[in-house]
Amino acid sequence: MTSHDVVARTRRLAGTRKVGHAGTLDPMATGLLILGVNSATRLLTYVVGLDKEYFATIVLGSSTTTDDVEGDTLETANPEAVAAITDAAIEAGIQKLRGDILQVPTQVSAIKVDGKRAYDLVRSGETVELKARPVTIATFEVLATRRLPGSIELDVRVECSSGTYIRALARDLGADLGVGGHLNALRRTRIGPFSVEDAVTLEDLNPAERLISSAAAAGTLFPVVSLDAQRAIDLGHGKKIGIEGFPENVSGPIAALTPAGALIGLVQAGKNSARSLVNFPADEARVEAPTTPAEAAE
16 A cells, blocks of 8 residues: 555545645555645645654665565575674674765655656666765664574664665665665654554544644644734734744744634744744634545545
């Protein structure tokens, strides 16, 4: 199942086409996918760039065209060479991939090259050269090691910045060790403050029951200010407002709420006033699930 498949099903369940997601999951991957419904899709821009946590299985001993198990095998290392790799060598290779690094994305990715997706170009037989980009690997640790005939499997946990390809970490670790590497399993468990432990499976999804309000989501992401009635009205009309009661020394967005606790929008505070970054309409606070098969099929 692709991220687009999840969005399509959620649209049917929520009875609206205004559904988006914050960060694609590869078809082979499982785990957390954050969805925005109706006006809350405006928050997704701020979720996409958050740091993430993954649990993955890396296979050392062979490389593939996609850097994961779904691709065709490019090279297979000599079993003796794989068996000779020590735990210390693996740790040394991982150490090189921690911190602020330059990573070349996997060729089979959604990155656009001359207006076309890299994976489409690769599948059509073209050679794609993607530029290295800076990413941050805050945590890259081995949880378990299994030594098999001709390969080594590593269960790992990775905490990283947005834009990191875990498949590329597997590829680069295998290349550094001289035996090739690819990804065998991938699960995303966290995006910023949102955890997969708080998620619901798609099979059990009822948007009317499981929606997090825009105010609650924004309050999880940003500092919050509650406005008086007049400033709430002014902000809703796109006017600048005074900053009395605003949190101090905040350079980024602030979630502005009405006296009743509804999200008006995200604001940027200046020295003497605050301006709107994005406003949220009040008429989309609640989404109901479709009540008939006909509605669900639309």
